[in-house]
Amino acid sequence: MEVKARAPGKIILAGEHAVVHGSTAVAAAIDLYTYVTLRLPLLSDENNDRLTLQLKDLSLEFSWSVSRLKEVIPCDSSTVSPSTPTSSSSETLKSIAVLVGEQNIPEAKIWLSSGISTFLWLYTSILGCIPATVIITTELPYGSGLGSSAAFCVALTAALIASSSSDKTRGEGWSSLDETNLELLNKWAFEGEKIIHGKPSGIDNTVSAYGNMIKFCSGEITRLQSNMPLRMLITNTKVGRNTKALVSGVSERTVRHPEAMNCVFNAVDSISKEVAAIIQTKDDISVTEKEERIKELMEMNQGLLESMGVSHSSIDTVIQTTLKHKLTSKLTGAGGGGCVLTLLPTRTVVEKVVQELESSGFQCFTASIGGNGAEISF
Numbered sequence: 582m583e584v585k586a587r588a589p590g591k592i593i594l595a596g597e598h599a600v601v602h603g604s605t606a607v608a609a610a611i612d613l614y615t616y617v618t619l620r621l622p623l624l625s626d627e628n629n630d631r632l633t634l635q636l637k638d639l640s641l642e643f644s645w646s647v648s649r650l651k652e653v654i655p656c657d658s659s660t661v662s663p664s665t666p667t668s669s670s671s672e673t674l675k676s677i678a679v680l681v682g683e684q685n686i687p688e689a690k691i692w693l694s695s696g697i698s699t700f701l702w703l704y705t706s707i708l709g710c711i712p713a714t715v716i717i718t719t720e721l722p723y724g725s726g727l728g729s730s731a732a733f734c735v736a737l738t739a740a741l742i743a744s745s746s747s748d749k750t751r752g753e754g755w756s757s758l759d760e761t762n763l764e765l766l767n768k769w770a771f772e773g774e775k776i777i778h779g780k781p782s783g784i785d786n787t788v789s790a791y792g793n794m795i796k797f798c799s800g801e802i803t804r805l806q807s808n809m810p811l812r813m814l815i816t817n818t819k820v821g822r823n824t825k826a827l828v829s830g831v832s833e834r835t836v837r838h839p840e841a842m843n844c845v846f847n848a849v850d851s852i853s854k855e856v857a858a859i860i861q862t863k864d865d866i867s868v869t870e871k872e873e874r875i876k877e878l879m880e881m882n883q884g885l886l887e888s889m890g891v892s893h894s895s896i897d898t899v900i901q902t903t904l905k906h907k908l909t910s911k912l913t914g915a916g917g918g919g920c921v922l923t924l925l926p927t928r929t930v931v932e933k934v935v936q937e938l939e940s941s942g943f944q945c946f947t948a949s950i951g952g953n954g955a956e957i958s959f
């Protein structure tokens with residue numbers, strides 16, 4: 582039996598980091614996906630007793646015998662509960678770390694450890710210790726602010742849930758999951774994100790699961806209906822960073838300066854709400870006026886992200902370069918490097934600014950905003 586799933590990456594238009602502390606944020610799915618193929622062997626296939634994970638883009642393969650998994654991870658009916666998402670215990674994560682450690686991950690790719698631990702945890706919690714081959718490919722840059730971790734958790738969970746569903750209607754191409762399974766998938770993916778991010782807000786897995794554009798505050802999701810064209814240039818600074826460390830840095834600053842940081846988070850909350858309102862408004866305001874307002878709010882949001890300590894000199898370079906072309910930019914996702922968003926007002930000619938950014942060693946691309954969420958295919 583084979584099932585395929587895919588889940589999109591995302592951009593955060595406003596509110597990253599502050600959303601972890603209860604502020605509103607606005608995010609949209611983009612048309613760059615992580616793909617998962619799950620192959621379960623037939624019962625008659627006696628030779629297959631391994632769980633294998635192939636990360637195709639990185640030409641890496643990890644494999645565990647089912648007996649080794651059973652030795653280390655509790656895999657009985659009390660721990661395998663596909664329809665009731667649970668949090669990973671620290672003992673289970675310690676056991677999983679042993680299994681990951683046995684795989685000799687190349688030192689240069691050691692950042693994959695959290696992803697592989699998450700894979701083992703989601704897989705064994707939803708399907709148990711059974712053999713399979715799981716193949717993963719992605720169009721998203723790893724650890725760059727476009728939600729690679731969430732797309733990975735969502736696509737993997739979608740494939741796992743779909744494989745255990747009784748309704749395996751063969752269809753043409755991709756189809757979405759029903760509301761109940763989407764909700765279930767989103768809960769599991771959030772538990773996976775916890776292993777990678779430490780303390781995620783849940784916005785990344787939610788927008789990856791549901792797609793479109795959302796306003797998100799303390800787990801409450803509002804789907805947004807955009808009433809304006811929204812074009813963004815995405816620039817990858819290629820400076821590596823890790824969301825978990827950046828999120829915990831903001832929390833530490835909040836412990837040191839609670840009052841000041843709460844003012845920052847409140848300001849971000851207002852900015853995100855205003856961004857959402859502008860995108861949705863049907864009032865008689867010209868597109869140019871809407872773009873001007875969003876531009877200013879992005880500039881303010883970037884200033885507040887700087888005061889949280891999550892910007893980076895490479896991000897400043899992108900901001901200064903785009904400013905020379907009268908364009909406004911802000912970091913997106915966790916910052917510290919990673920990707921930067923530049924608003925492209927209607928009729929902007931991007932060639933020159935892209936040329937200048939790429940000559941500084943950055944990578945630019947545009948992505949379609951607000952597309953589909955998680956999908957499966959049999």
Ligand SMILES: Nc1ncnc2c1ncn2[C@@H]1O[C@H](COP(=O)(O)OP(=O)(O)OP(=O)(O)O)[C@@H](O)[C@H]1O
Pocket residue numbers: 615636692693694695696697717718719722723724725726727728729730731733777778785822823824825913914915916
């Ligand atoms: N396709 C994948 N296969 C395996 N692991 C992955 C994959 N995609 C992401 N990961 C895991 O997620 C980690 C990156 O997550 P991180 O949250 O730091 O960045 P991001 O999700 O790309 O950015 P952001 O959280 O700011 O949107 C990687 O180090 C890896 O452990």
Ligand SMILES: C[C@@](O)(CCO)CC(=O)[O-]
Pocket residue numbers: 593596597598599600601726728778780781782783784785824828913914915
């Ligand atoms: C930095 C952060 O706000 C967004 C990462 O894309 C973390 C989170 O919300 O989980």
Ligand SMILES: [Mg+2]
Pocket residue numbers: 728729730731778785824
């Ligand atoms: Mg992430």
